[in-house]
Amino acid sequence: MLLDNPILIQPGPAAAxxxxxxxxxxxxxxxxxxxxDLDRPVYGIQDPKxxxxxxxxxxxxxxxxxxxxxxxxxxxxxxILLGGWSLGGLTALEIARILAGAANGLRVRGLILIDSPLPEEWANHRDRFVNADVSVTETTSAKTKQAVDWRMDECDRLLDGWRAPRWQQTDQARAEPTPLRHQRAHGPLQHHMRRRALPPPELPLPGSPPPAVLLRATERVPVPAGSKPGSLVDVDLDRDSTLLGWDRLEYPLLHAVYDIPGHHFDIFEGHDRLDAITELLGRVSREMDV
Known part of the structure; x- marks a missing residue:
């Protein structure tokens, strides 16, 4: 296991x-x-625990x-640009919240959520959820599998106590919400956010959140044989929603959604899926880097 943080995954032009x-x-x-190649410096941050x-x-x-x-x-x-798969996207959003409220020299230019659903409703559907043993491969050692299982348990505990940050909105933003761009294989479609009231945060952040883009897996995770009807994996609670639950927020967080092939746990498997994610990450990063 790599011990340092952050890890330079890809070197890139200093200007990017x-x-x-x-x-x-x-x-x-x-x-x-x-x-x-994403044509920019790419760093990874692993869980030090x-x-x-x-x-x-x-x-x-x-x-x-x-x-x-x-x-x-x-x-x-x-x-900087922030992003990540699943929990990684939510952590990126939490980092953006902290940096937005601090006087510092770092500026978050954009967020990329790689199939990161909003988990705030999960606690109300625990009776429907089943576990899918897809976090490791057949060749993974028992020691590594145990390590992954420990972190997945901690991930569940973290999400049970987490609420997505809320930003204040200007009167103009409330009156003129930004249209959402939804990209499918056959070209862009226009959608508008659906919003409903939620309990107000204790300390809403001023201004607007950084531009955020969602890469959304289109398929459901297979549930174990013998599961009761209506069972699903938690990440698929809002799978039929274009926004994976983010439309529950009071403000339009997402600027665009891009559908990607596969389900939540296999989107990095196979050359075609890796090529699709690489192409989208490269395109979105360039659009944010202006």
Whole structure:
């Protein structure tokens, strides 16, 4: 297991905004090493507690603040892009929240959520959820499988106590929400956000969130044989929604959604799927890097 944070996954032109990819719920960044050239510096941050059952006593905020220190060790100031698969996308959003409320030299230019659903409704559907043993391959050692299982358990605990950050909106933003771009294989479609009231946050953040893009897997994770009707894996609770549940927020977080092939746990498997993710990450990063 790599011990340093952050890990330089891809070197790139100094003029390009660096992209930091945060680990998934299993704590690893292995899949990011399989991506093609993104033409910019790409760093990975893995869970420093990997290999243990240790908890983040301070929740997602404690984890995010530590990861900010990792980011600063590589890029002390200037613009950055943040993203990640699953939990990684949510961690990127938490980091953006902390940086938005601090006087510092780091500026989040954009967020890329790689199939990161909004988990705030999951606690109300626990009776429907089943576990899918898809986090490791057949050749994975028992020791590594145990390490991944520990981090996945901690991921569930973190998400149970996490609420997505809320930003204040200007009167103009409320009156004129940004249309959402939804990209499918046959070209762009226009959608508008559906919003409903949620309990107000204690400390809403001023201004607007960084531009965020969602890469959305189109298929459902197969459930184990013998599961009761209506069972699903938690990440698929809002799979039929274009926004994977993010339309529950009071403000339009997502600027675009791109459908990608596969289900939540196999989107990095196979050359075609890796090529699709690489192409989208490259395109979105370039659009944000202006």
């Amino acid at each position: 905004t660096p992209l930091f990819l945060l680990h998934d719920g299993g704590g690893t960044i292995f899949n990011y090493f399989m991506l093609g 990997f290999g243990t059952a240790d908890q983040w006593e301070g929740g997602m905020e404690e984890m995010a603040r530590l990861y900010i220190s990792f980011i600063r060790s590589a890029v002390p100031q200037g613009p």
